[in-house]
Amino acid sequence: MPVRETEAIILRSYPLKEADKIVSFFARVGGKTRGVAPNARRSVRRFGAGLELLSHVRLRYQERESQELVRLESCELLESFFDAQSDYAIAVAFSHVAEVAEQLLPEREANDAFFRLILLVLEEIRRSGEIWRPLTYFGLWAVHLAGFLPPLDACLRCGAALEPDEPAWFRSTSEGLRCRVCRTEGSSTLSPDSRTLARQMRATSLPNIPAEGWGKRRAADLRKFLCQEIERHLERRLVTRPQLEELA
Secondary structure (H helix, E strand, O other), rough: EEEEEEEEEEEEEEEEOOOOEEEEEEEEOOOOEEEEEOOOOOOOOOOOOOOOOOEEEEEEEOOOOOOOOOEEEEEEEEEEHHHHHHHHHHHHHHHHHHHHHHHHHEEOOHHHHHHHHHHHHHHHHHHOOOOOOHHHHHHHHHHOOOOOOOOOOOOOOOOEEEEOOOOOEEEEOOOEOOOOOOOOOEEEOHHHHHHHHHHHHHHHHHOOOOOOOOOOOOHHHHHHHHHHHHHHHHHOOOOHHHHHHHOO
C-alpha cells in the first residue's frame, strides 16, 4: 500500500504491548485516524518527541487493507507545545482541547477549519500564558464546527427572540437556550454579557479579542453551557471538565 504524508496534530497516545504505541492523530488531509507506532516505547530514533500530546507534526503512514489501524512510518516535529505544559493550568487546558477534539471529530473526515482552530488556540495560550479566553473561544467554535451550536438569540422552545438585556436559561437535560416564559425549575442562566461575547467571538479571530479583564469567572456560564452541549452530543462526561473547574 502507498505511504501517505500529511500534517497532523497528536491527540492521544498509549502503550501497546511492550514496545509499541497506539496514536490517535488529527490529519489535516485524512481527518482523525488511529495508528500503531512500532517500537516507539523503546526507541526515540524513529519518532523523537513528535508523539507528545498536541505536537504539530508531519506524519508518514501506511494504510493496511482490512485493518482499522494505520502503521506510522516516521514523524517530523513541526511545532511542539510541550514546554508550555510545565504550567499545570496550561497542561489541563491543553488536555481539554485534545479530549474535545478527539471525542467530537468523526473518523477519517477532513476538517481544515477545526485543524486551524486547534493550532490557533494552542499558540494563543502559549503566547499569552492565560487559558480562559482561548478556551471559551475554542469551545464556541468547536461546537459550531461540529454542527450543533444552537441559536444564541432565540428560545429554542418557542422561537421568541431573547431579550438583549436579560439572561437566557439552559439545562443539561435539554438542548439550547430558553426564554423567561419557557425556562424550567433548576435552570442555569447565561448572562447578556456572555451572549454578547459569544457573538463577538463568532465575528472575529481570537487574537482580536482583548485579553484585559479575563479570569476564570468571566464567561464561566458560557463555558458551562458549551460543555453541556458537547456532553449531550457525546452522551458522556468530559474527563477534563472537572479538572478545569478545580483550577483557581
